[in-house]
Structure formats: structure tokens, C-alpha cells
Amino acid sequence: MTIRPRRSVLYMPGSNARALEKAKTLPADGVILDLEDSVAPDAKEGARKQVVETVKAGGFGAREVIIRVNAVDTPWHADDLTAAAQAGADAILIPKVQSAETLEMIGRRLLDMHTPVKTRVWAMIESPLAIFNILSIAAEARDSEARLSCFVLGTNDLAKDTRARLVPGRAPMLPWLTTVIAAARIHGIEVLDGVYNDLGNAEGFAAECQQGVELGMDGKTLIHPNQIEPCNTAFSPTAAEVEWARKMIAAFDLPENKSKGVVSIDGRMVERLHAEMARRTVAIAEAIAARG
Numbered sequence: 247m248t249i250r251p252r253r254s255v256l257y258m259p260g261s262n263a264r265a266l267e268k269a270k271t272l273p274a275d276g277v278i279l280d281l282e283d284s285v286a287p288d289a290k291e292g293a294r295k296q297v298v299e300t301v302k303a304g305g306f307g308a309r310e311v312i313i314r315v316n317a318v319d320t321p322w323h324a325d326d327l328t329a330a331a332q333a334g335a336d337a338i339l340i341p342k343v344q345s346a347e348t349l350e351m352i353g354r355r356l357l358d359m360h361t362p363v364k365t366r367v368w369a370m371i372e373s374p375l376a377i378f379n380i381l382s383i384a385a386e387a388r389d390s391e392a393r394l395s396c397f398v399l400g401t402n403d404l405a406k407d408t409r410a411r412l413v414p415g416r417a418p419m420l421p422w423l424t425t426v427i428a429a430a431r432i433h434g435i436e437v438l439d440g441v442y443n444d445l446g447n448a449e450g451f452a453a454e455c456q457q458g459v460e461l462g463m464d465g466k467t468l469i470h471p472n473q474i475e476p477c478n479t480a481f482s483p484t485a486a487e488v489e490w491a492r493k494m495i496a497a498f499d500l501p502e503n504k505s506k507g508v509v510s511i512d513g514r515m516v517e518r519l520h521a522e523m524a525r526r527t528v529a530i531a532e533a534i535a536a537r538g
């Protein structure tokens with residue numbers, strides 16, 4: 247089982263040369279070089295040029311490199327997509343995706359531009375319409391031309407469009423978050439949680455990371471380097487979880503259990519589905535350990 251850890255994925259404004267450089271030294275699993283909301287309109291063209299040069303120059307090591315372009319209905323989108331397609335990023339993040347048709351159109355454009363197949367498409371889910379269309383959007387992952395591999399929650403835009411409050415525990419948003427995760431799992435897509443804006447509130451941030459883990463998110467998007475370490479910790483399996491996972495796998499590998507669907511270990515019922523989950527836990531832990 248090959249797994250790429252995406253515990254922590256840090257946004258940075260594409261117009262901020264210092265942040266782009268610093269990103270190469272930070273322990274984030276991925277970095278999103280942003281051309282959208284963190285870049286002012288009169289800085290868009292300069293940021294696009296700077297981001298493409300930065301990605302082409304490389305130096306990001308094992309970190310996944312993602313370029314967030316402007317949305318399809320903006321005057322910058324076409325030039326952003328053309329530039330991002332040629333930059334050699336691991337993924338292009340499309341904000342404000344509302345329908346499957348948008349991803350089909352982008353997939354066709356990337357094909358026309360002979361974009362390397364290694365460049366995937368990530369979609370931001372951040373509007374009420376996207377939530378209601380989520381199953382058909384997620385189904386695009388079955389079409390290789392669309393390249394869809396990851397959803398990113400845009401919880402600030404979701405709050406803006408719905409008027410839901412960003413409160414501790416996120417009760418108003420839970421139905422949307424869990425709907426997106428369910429649709430993603432149906433079609434084998436990864437899901438990253440939205441950002442936590444209150445940079446001074448370490449406790450609140452840790453609680454939201456833990457909630458993301460419990461909901462089944464694969465990781466979280468971040469806005470500041472200080473958020474990386476606590477996020478990596480939250481989204482890494484603990485030593486006890488890995489030990490328990492190895493125990494479950496070993497139990498089902500025993501010859502006497504080969505034909506059993508369920509066994510008892512340390513007083514707990516363990517089914518084959520638990521061993522399957524355990525294999526994923528071990529694969530993630532090993533992929534994290536391989537990062538050093």
C-alpha cells in the first residue's frame with residue numbers, strides 16, 4: 247500500500263517571496279503557492295510569474311507542491327492555468343468548484359496543453375452549491391482526464407456564503423464536512439480540512455485538528471508555520487495505534503486464523519475490516535517515518 251502523507255498543507259501568498267523561500271525549509275507535507283485570495287488584484291501577474299519560477303527552480307524535497315489558481319470566472323484564471331500547467335507542480339488547486347463540468351473543462355484544457363500526467367487536480371469545496379453537487383463532482387475522480395485526486399475544504403468561503411458562524415466545535419458545518427468526506431471516500435479521493443484563522447489560539451487549533459482526525463480528514467490546510475508541528479502530531483498515528491495495528495495484522499496472518507472472519511485480541515473483537523484499516527495505519531506511519 248503506497249500512501250503519501252498529507253497531514254499538513256501550508257498556504258502562502260504567491261506574492262510573498264520570503265514565504266515561498268521559507269517553505270522549502272518547513273516540515274509541512276505540502277505547500278500551496280497561492281494566486282487566489284491572498285494575492286491582491288494588482289499583484290496577480292507578478293505573483294503568477296514568481297510562483298512559476300519558484301516551482302520550476304525546485305528545492306522542495308519531499309514536500310508536495312500545489313499551485314492554487316484563480317477561479318474559472320475570474321479574468322486571471324486562463325493565464326494562471328496555462329502557467330501552472332507548465333510549471334511542473336504536483337497539483338493545481340481549483341478554487342470555488344461548483345460542478346463536475348468545471349473539472350471536465352479543466353481536464354480538457356490540461357490535456358490540450360500536454361500537461362504532464364503527474365500534475366493532478368485538487369478541488370476546493372467551499373460553496374453551498376458544491377456541497378449539493380458533491381457526489382457528481384467526486385465522481386470525476388473516475389475519469390482519468392479530470393485528474394481529480396483531492397478535495398480541500400474552504401471553510402471561510404463556506405461561512406461567507408451560508409452565513410454560518412465559525413464557532414468552536416463547528417456544529418453548523420458538520421453536516422457539510424461529513425458529506426464531503428463521504429463523497430470523497432466513495433470515489434477514492436483524499437480530503438483536507440479548512441484553515442484555522444485564529445493564529446494566537448493554540449488550544450483551539452489543537453482541538454480543531456483533533457476534530458478533523460476524528461471526522462476522517464486526511465490532513466489540514468494551514469496558514470502559518472507555527473501550525474505545522476501540532477498538525478503533524480495530530481494527524482500522525484500514535485505509537486500505541488501503530489502497535490495495536492501491527493497486532494491485528496499479525497493475528498490474521500497466523501495460519502490458524504486464515505479462514506476466520508473475526509478473532510479476539512486482548513479481550514476485543516477484531517474483524518478483518520479492522521485488519522484492513524490497520525494496514526493503512528501502518529502504511530501511513532511508515533511513510534511518515536521514511537520522511538525522517
Ligand SMILES: CC(C)(COP(=O)(O)OP(=O)(O)OC[C@H]1O[C@@H](n2cnc3c(N)ncnc32)[C@H](O)[C@@H]1OP(=O)(O)O)[C@@H](O)C(=O)NCCC(=O)NCCSC(=O)C[C@H](O)C(=O)O
Pocket residue numbers: 256257258259264265266268269280283284372399400401402403404440441469470471
Ligand atoms: C497570516 C500572515 C499574514 C502572518 O504573517 P506574518 O505577520 O509575517 O507572520 P510572522 O511574522 O509570524 O511570520 C514568521 C515567519 O514565518 C514566515 N511565514 C509566515 N506565514 C508563512 C506562510 N504561510 N508560509 C511560509 N512562511 C510564512 C514569515 O515570512 C516569517 O519568516 P521570517 O522572515 O523568516 O521570520 C501569514 O502567515 C500569511 O500570509 N499566511 C498565509 C495566508 C494565506 O495564504 N491565505 C490564503 C489561504 S487561506 C484560504 O484562502 C482559505 C479558503 O479558501 C477558505 O475559503 O477557507
Ligand SMILES: [Mg+2]
Pocket residue numbers: 283341372400402403
Ligand atoms: Mg476560499
